[in-house]
Amino acid sequence: MKINSKIKNYSVEMIDNLLERKDKIFSSLRYRRLFYLVDENFFSIYEKKIKEFIGEDFFYVIPATEQNKSYFKLADYYRVLVGNNFMRSDILVTFGGGILQDISGFIASTLYRGIKWIFFPTTLLAQADSCIGSKTSINFEDSKNLIGTFYPPDFIYIDSGFCRTLTEDYFNSGLGEIIKFHLMSDSKGYTLLKEYLSSSDLRDEGLLKKIILLTLGIKRSYFESDEFDSGRRNLLNYGHCFGHALESASNFKVCHGEAVIVGMGFANLLSLKRGIITKEKYDEFERIFRKHYPRFDLSTISVDALIGYLKRDKKRIGQDLTMILCEDIGKQIKADDIKESEIKDTFKEFAAKYKEN
Amino acid sequence: MKINSKIKNYSVEMIDNLLERKDKIFSSLRYRRLFYLVDENFFSIYEKKIKEFIGEDFFYVIPATEQNKSYFKLADYYRVLVGNNFMRSDILVTFGGGILQDISGFIASTLYRGIKWIFFPTTLLAQADSCIGSKTSINFEDSKNLIGTFYPPDFIYIDSGFCRTLTEDYFNSGLGEIIKFHLMSDSKGYTLLKEYLSSSDLRDEGLLKKIILLTLGIKRSYFESDEFDSGRRNLLNYGHCFGHALESASNFKVCHGEAVIVGMGFANLLSLKRGIITKEKYDEFERIFRKHYPRFDLSTISVDALIGYLKRDKKRIGQDLTMILCEDIGKQIKADDIKESEIKDTFKEFAAKYKEN
Numbered sequence: 001m002k003i004n005s006k007i008k009n010y011s012v013e014m015i016d017n018l019l020e021r022k023d024k025i026f027s028s029l030r031y032r033r034l035f036y037l038v039d040e041n042f043f044s045i046y047e048k049k050i051k052e053f054i055g056e057d058f059f060y061v062i063p064a065t066e067q068n069k070s071y072f073k074l075a076d077y078y079r080v081l082v083g084n085n086f087m088r089s090d091i092l093v094t095f096g097g098g099i100l101q102d103i104s105g106f107i108a109s110t111l112y113r114g115i116k117w118i119f120f121p122t123t124l125l126a127q128a129d130s131c132i133g134s135k136t137s138i139n140f141e142d143s144k145n146l147i148g149t150f151y152p153p154d155f156i157y158i159d160s161g162f163c164r165t166l167t168e169d170y171f172n173s174g175l176g177e178i179i180k181f182h183l184m185s186d187s188k189g190y191t192l193l194k195e196y197l198s199s200s201d202l203r204d205e206g207l208l209k210k211i212i213l214l215t216l217g218i219k220r221s222y223f224e225s226d227e228f229d230s231g232r233r234n235l236l237n238y239g240h241c242f243g244h245a246l247e248s249a250s251n252f253k254v255c256h257g258e259a260v261i262v263g264m265g266f267a268n269l270l271s272l273k274r275g276i277i278t279k280e281k282y283d284e285f286e287r288i289f290r291k292h293y294p295r296f297d298l299s300t301i302s303v304d305a306l307i308g309y310l311k312r313d314k315k316r317i318g319q320d321l322t323m324i325l326c327e328d329i330g331k332q333i334k335a336d337d338i339k340e341s342e343i344k345d346t347f348k349e350f351a352a353k354y355k356e357n
Numbered sequence: 358m359k360i361n362s363k364i365k366n367y368s369v370e371m372i373d374n375l376l377e378r379k380d381k382i383f384s385s386l387r388y389r390r391l392f393y394l395v396d397e398n399f400f401s402i403y404e405k406k407i408k409e410f411i412g413e414d415f416f417y418v419i420p421a422t423e424q425n426k427s428y429f430k431l432a433d434y435y436r437v438l439v440g441n442n443f444m445r446s447d448i449l450v451t452f453g454g455g456i457l458q459d460i461s462g463f464i465a466s467t468l469y470r471g472i473k474w475i476f477f478p479t480t481l482l483a484q485a486d487s488c489i490g491s492k493t494s495i496n497f498e499d500s501k502n503l504i505g506t507f508y509p510p511d512f513i514y515i516d517s518g519f520c521r522t523l524t525e526d527y528f529n530s531g532l533g534e535i536i537k538f539h540l541m542s543d544s545k546g547y548t549l550l551k552e553y554l555s556s557s558d559l560r561d562e563g564l565l566k567k568i569i570l571l572t573l574g575i576k577r578s579y580f581e582s583d584e585f586d587s588g589r590r591n592l593l594n595y596g597h598c599f600g601h602a603l604e605s606a607s608n609f610k611v612c613h614g615e616a617v618i619v620g621m622g623f624a625n626l627l628s629l630k631r632g633i634i635t636k637e638k639y640d641e642f643e644r645i646f647r648k649h650y651p652r653f654d655l656s657t658i659s660v661d662a663l664i665g666y667l668k669r670d671k672k673r674i675g676q677d678l679t680m681i682l683c684e685d686i687g688k689q690i691k692a693d694d695i696k697e698s699e700i701k702d703t704f705k706e707f708a709a710k711y712k713e714n
Contacts, residue, residue: 006363032675071435075428078497078504087673110467113492113505114585135470140435147435148470149506228365228471316444318389 001216003132003152004224010152012132012216014209018120018159019049025157031116032089033057035081037104039064039096042122045165050095058084064099066252069106070139071147077107091116094153097123097170098130098256102148105136109151119153122162124174124208125257128215129181131156133223143312144248150228160208171203172292173257178211179288180239180260181218183329189218190329197288235332238324239263245309249301258294262354264326265289269353270338270346271325281328298351303344310343358573360489360509361581367509369489369573371566375477375516376406382514388473389446390414392438394461396421396453399479402522407452415441421456423609426463427496428504434464448473451510454480454527455487455613459505462493466508476510479519481531481565482614485572486538488513490580500669501605507585517565528560530614532649535568537596537617538575540642540686546575547686554645592689595681596620602666606658615651619711621683622646626710627695627703628682638685655708660701667700 001012015021026034036059043050043061050059060080062068081092092115094104101119108117121127134152137145163171182193196202196211219236226233243263246254254262268285271277307321316322321338358369372378383391393416400407400418407416417437419425438449449472451461458476465474478484491509494502520528539550553559553568576593583590600620603611611619625642628634664678673679678695 071432072429075497078428082497082500082503089675110495110504110506112503113494113507137470138467140432140439143439146439146469147467149467150470318446 001213001220003220005134005152006227007134007151008154010154010156012156012158014213015157015159016161016205018157018162019046019053022053025118025155029091030089031091032087034091034093035084035086036060036093036095037062037077037100038094039100039122042095042162062096062100062103064097066099066139066144069099069102069137070141074103074106074138077103078111081107081111086111086115088112088115091118091154093118093120095120095122097121097126101126101130102137102145105134105151105153106138106147106149108153109136109149114151117151117153118155118157120157120159123166123170124163124212125170125177126174127158127160127163128174128212129177129219131158132216132219134227135229142248144244146312158212160205160212163203163208164205166203169255169258169294172294173255175202175292176239176257176259176261178215179292180236180264181215183264183285183326184222184235184238184332185218186330189214194288197291234334235324238326238332239267241310241313241321241323242266242306244313245306246301248309249305250296254294254296258292261289261292262294262296265293265354266346266350267323268326269350270323270342271327273342273346273349274325276325276327276333285326293354298354301351303347306347307340307343358570358577360577362491362509363584364491364508365511367511367513369513369515371570372514372516373518373562375514375519376403376410379410382475382512386448387446388448389444391448391450392441392443393417393450393452394419394434394457395451396457396479399452399519419453419457419460421454423456423496423501426456426459426494427498431460431463431495434460435468438464438468443468443472445469445472448475448511450475450477452477452479454478454483458483458487459494459502462491462508462510463495463504463506465510466493466506471508474508474510475512475514477514477516480523480527481520481569482527482534483531484515484517484520485531485569486534486576488515489573489576491584492586499605501601503669515569517562517569520560520565521562523560526612526615526651529649529651530612532559533596533614533616533618535572536645536649537621538572540621540683541579541592541595541689542575543687546571551645554648591691592681595683595689596624598667598670598678598680599623599663601670602663603658605666606662607653611651611653615649618646618649619651619653622650622711623703623707624680625683626707627680627699628684630699630703630706631682633682633684633690642683650711655711658708660704663704664697664700 003010034057038061040061040063092108094100108115121131134150137148140146182189222236223233239260243259247259272282310321322336323338325333325335360367391414395418397418397420449465451457465472478488491507494505497503539546579593580590596617600616604616629639667678679693680695682690682692
């Protein structure tokens with residue numbers, strides 16, 4: 001799959017047994033040395049194979065925590081790369097999920113004003129969503145993703161087999177985005193989603209390969225015309241306005257993709273209360289979400305904390321709050337006029353329903 | 358003057374009495390609030406007028422030091438902007454020279470993944486050179502400009518009248534780049550340069566306006582086809598390889614533009630020793646440089662320190678050192694095979710000649 005970008009065009013390729021295909025990936029590239037950043041959890045599972053893959057090149061293992069993608073923590077990685085003599089003719093290579101991608105992408109876009117970067121996404125979320133679209137995001141003090149750039153990898157290779165070893169949480173996190181994208185697609189996409197969700201083994205490599213490519217295709221259609229996120233791409237924030245606030249307010253106990261599912265549920269309830277979505281559609285989508293809502297006690301979250309985080313939303317443009325609402329499959333709408341009182345009322349109702357879940 | 362950029366197209370306009378023209382500049386723009394970053398020295402000179410210009414909007418005064426454009430120091434500015442509720446619909450506005458531009462440009466490119474930014478360059482260097490080309494550069498620990506992005510302002514307004522109040526050092530610093538660009542132009546450009554340099558008042562606003570526009574035009578011709586600096590744009594580094602090393606090795610006692618003049622002199626001597634430039638041309642250019650070389654005792658600089666800094670050059674691609682050499686007006690050549698011994702021999706000779714200066 002080819003992706004057009006104003007920064008640089010790039011490609012995504014599905015690949016089986018990636019850890020045994022180093023030659024195929026690097027043989028056509030010119031470079032001096034490779035520098036690997038590797039997710040700690042992935043490294044611990046595949047240690048022997050990864051070490052063989054990396055060989056004599058430099059590698060650095062990073063635990064995928066929000067703290068590790070903070071502005072100040074990034075200094076360590078710049079220091080490690082430059083201290084080991086990273087040069088412009090070298091390539092940064094990343095094994096990891098969204099956090100490793102954010103760290104690597106921000107560094108790749110800013111070190112020497114941009115270096116070559118190859119990304120091997122290892123989580124379902126990164127494979128089916130974040131790997132394309134060229135966003136990088138860094139936390140600043142207590143603001144999640146306050147700082148960032150637009151910078152895609154030069155190449156992305158996806159081995160859906162890596163999803164076998166994901167924890168339940170991580171797998172569901174990717175599912176959250178897959179569901180979101182297919183609700184933003186069309187009736188055909190929605191049917192394919194329901195087929196996939198009803199299969200007996202959601203981690204089947206063949207099924208995953210198909211649904212990942214479909215999801216990336218939907219995402220591409222949203223951002224290729226609006227890479228720098230000034231219009232249509234905003235809609236991809238469906239589930240994310242409330243989702244991000246919930247992640248922060250829960251101290252990241254709720255993981256990203258699951259927070260997005262909760263966020264879609266919340267946005268849909270607000271849409272229902274505004275009369276934007278029919279009760280029938282609302283119930284239909286809610287049934288899908290319910291199967292994938294995380295076990296989490298929403299009553300531990302203060303609505304004022306949520307509103308505080310919603311106020312920091314990058315997408316917000318005026319005094320009111322912003323949220324992507326939902327009318328139907330493929331019909332999401334940006335609302336910039338959400339009142340705090342509306343959030344409070346909706347949250348009360350939402351939390352009560354969530355408890356019954 | 359219009360500039361095409363892959364990030365966003367933008368424009369540069371010459372404007373007289375900028376501090377009295379706020380309406381003209383902002384009347385056609387949509388925004389919520391303006392946030393100003395202002396160079397401390399400029400602020401102290403124009404304080405009353407600037408305060409009138411800014412009115413009720415937010416401003417923050419920053420001394421233009423290398424320390425203040427460091428990765429860690431930038432955290433203060435993010436904190437100040439976000440703490441004062443900077444939103445996506447706000448505009449960052451900068452009064453200052455290259456350092457304020459670097460600080461503002463890096464912040465503008467990374468805060469919320471890119472915000473609107475208007476730049477009023479206040480030094481000759483920023484007016485005639487750095488304001489276009491979309492590079493931003495941040496120091497990391499002891500590495501100058503290690504980190505950066507490509508991100509142009511949305512609008513640039515140049516009031517050449519600001520050059521009246523520049524110190525001798527700052528004014529010469531801009532001259533250094535003006536000389537460099539015209540040596541990279543053609544025989545017509547070279548003639549215009551000599552005319553300008555022979556005028557009795559180099560700070561005459563009318564003359565400055567003309568030479569600034571000419572210089573920006575030459576620069577544009579080098580980078581519009583190579584914004585991300587992978588080819589032809591490299592040549593603009595003429596005078597900068599050695600120049601940057603000298604700035605660092607002198608602990609920034611030699612300012613940028615003056616270091617560039619010394620750097621061109623050094624590159625030309627190396628070119629002469631390699632037989633790339635004729636003795637006649639060499640002498641001709643050297644006469645121009647000599648009038649603008651800073652008073653500085655080169656013997657206080659260790660050649661090993663210089664080589665150490667040359668090794669950190671972002672443009673370097675192999676084991677040898679990189680330098681832009683000069684054959685003639687508009688004929689600069691990138692050499693990637695400069696040996697340490699060549700630097701040492703050339704520096705010995707150069708320092709001896711420089712002393713006679």
